[in-house]
Amino acid sequence: MCGIIGYVGFLDAKKTLVDGLQTLEYRGYDSAGISFFTDGGIQTIKTIGKVSVLRELVHTQANDTISTCGIGHTRWATHGGVSNTNSHPHTAGKVTLIHNGIIENYQELRKELEAQGKTPVSQTDSEIAAMVIDDCYSGNPEEAIRLATTKLVGAYGFCIMFEDIPETIYAIRSGSPLVAAHTTNGSIIASDMVALVSHTNHYFVLKEKHIAKMTNDEILVKDEYGDIYSPAIHHISWDVGAAKKGGYEHFMMKEIHEQPDALRNTILPRCVNGMPDFSTDQISDDIFQNIDRVIITACGSAMHAGLIGRNMIERLARIPVSVDIASEFRYQNPIVDDRTLLITISQSGETADTLAALKLAKSKGAKTLSVVNVKGSSVARESDYVLYTHAGPEISVASTKAYTVQLSVMYLIAFRLAYVSKQISEEETKSYMENLTNVASKVEEVLSYDSQIENIAKRLAKAGNIFFIGRGLDHALSCEGSLKLKEISYIHSEAYAAGELKHGTISLITDSVPVIALATQPDVYSKVISNVQEVRSRGAKVILITDINAAVDASLCDHQIVLPETSPLFTPFVSAVVLQYLAYYVSVEKGLNVDQPRNLAKSVTVE
Ligand code: M6R
DSSP states (O other): OOEEEEEEESSOHHHHHHHHHHHHGGGOOSEEEEEEEETTEEEEEEEESOHHHHHHHHHHHSTTOOOSEEEEEEEOOSSSOSSTTTSSOEEETTEEEEEEEEETTHHHHHHHHHHTTOOOSSSOHHHHHHHHHHHHOSSOHHHHHHHHHHHOOEEEEEEEEETTSTTOEEEEEEBSOOEEEEETTEEEEESSGGGTTTTOSEEEEOOTTOEEEEOSSOEEEEOTTSOEEOOOOEEOOSOGGGGSOTTOSSHHHHHHHTHHHHHHHHHGGGEETTEEOOGGGTOOGGGGSSOSEEEEEEOHHHHHHHHHHHHHHHHHHOOOEEEEEHHHHTTSOOOOOTTEEEEEEESSSOOHHHHHHHHHHHHTTOEEEEEESSTTOHHHHHSSEEEEOOOOOOOSSSOSHHHHHHHHHHHHHHHHHHHHTTSSOHHHHHHHHHHHHHHHHHHHHHHTTHHHHHHHHHHHTTOSEEEEEESTHHHHHHHHHHHHHHHHHOOEEEEEEGGGGGGTGGGGOOTTSOEEEEEOOGGGHHHHHHHHHHHHTTTOOEEEEEEGGGOOOGGGOSEEEEEOOOOGGGHHHHHHHHHHHHHHHHHHHTTOOSSSOTTOOSSOOOO
């Protein structure tokens, strides 16, 4: 959460920063601001609202100012409301900084500063951090940063400018991500590669508590002992076009359409001679041996991918699997030992709770495997083994392609695990793999359902409450459909196991509460249809999502979405697209901001 960027070099810093912030806006969009060196010292321009508002302000307030060094921030508010004063950058004495993260002990630090007669102007923890660094500063910036960060408890990614050290930016992080690159145009640093990709296709990840000193000539990186070293350079495998809308009205729609390619890129390199194969990921079958249980932990959509993963692993490999919300797992003294395989799933690889859950399980001796989209991210670096999804950058806050590729990797894990533990034969494994390699073309087919779903969404947009019901894989998928709808349409919805509704919740069903029923699984199909009848007889309007072999008599539902013929275990890939379309078109119908829903940010790097 919060997008941060710093630039020093030969280009116009104001434009470089504002352009960079535009690409980072999905990380937070409550307010935005930049600070930059001018002949007369550091100038700051900040405002509540989006980067477009900031751009306009910069144009009117700093049009003629020449600057080649500055820092910028787009905020997702944590401490202190959404106001100009609470916007970043913050200045205290000689220090101007931007911050991504949370300083947990800021109240104590604030009291100490106030006792010295130093009063902050904002309510933020970030201004307190600036004050602490300034308090420690007596001419040596690195010493001040080192000393100040020993006093800060919590997560931070800082870019810092000192008034008396022009054309220089210092950066340090703990918990929050920072990636940087030196190019022929100077040095650039940001919380996310998307801000770097128009400048370079190489970057390095600033390690925790290491300090980067950036000038137009170079980036000097020092470890915690003050020793200079050359960080490992990574290559960005996608180009600048991948982080743009490419003709679509919204990133979400673009990303929905990118799913077939993302699935192929993720699945095909791991299909060798028709078998699931992780050798190019440097993962041998050893990780699947000597384990008694699997724990999957993640947040949001990634956790929902875990629910489907559990179903597949238990069904095929017959190993007990639990799925834990990462923010719960980490505080429950979980039962984990060296016979546990802990799988974390994360698009960003920076979700604070997921990262903490992973570290906890690792400390208890678990083997750790992560399913991650962003290369070199914290979760990937902390894990013993990584299976990267190849979705490319996902910009819309609502996860779409990242979710379906996570599903595909969970299927690959289930197949390999089941095969290695001799629960399924080579022939069966190959047959499952054939179906998996075909899902991309099934998803392509279902992408053409847009206008049918748009029509249904127009009716749903008027609802105040919506239920999603299903059993088994369909219930797991309902959880994702419901989250997607809530997230971008602001309609309250709940996902319920279809058979559980009658144990209380059915009292909420009326003729103004639509029910979206998923019935794609033959083993429980007739049960779900009975549940559909139960809600219909209470007046609910029913949208039934089913497959071609199970299409029903029109009287049973108000709308029927018939999926292309797909082997039942693989319908989640196609149903997911239908549910993504539904959420998207409801949001569009309501005139909402599809890509940047209120109160949210893409990457949740705070607890
Ligand atoms: O980056 P992660 O996959 O770890 O993010 C986890 C959740 O924050 C994320 O999936 C969130 O639920 C999505 N915005 C839902 O669309």
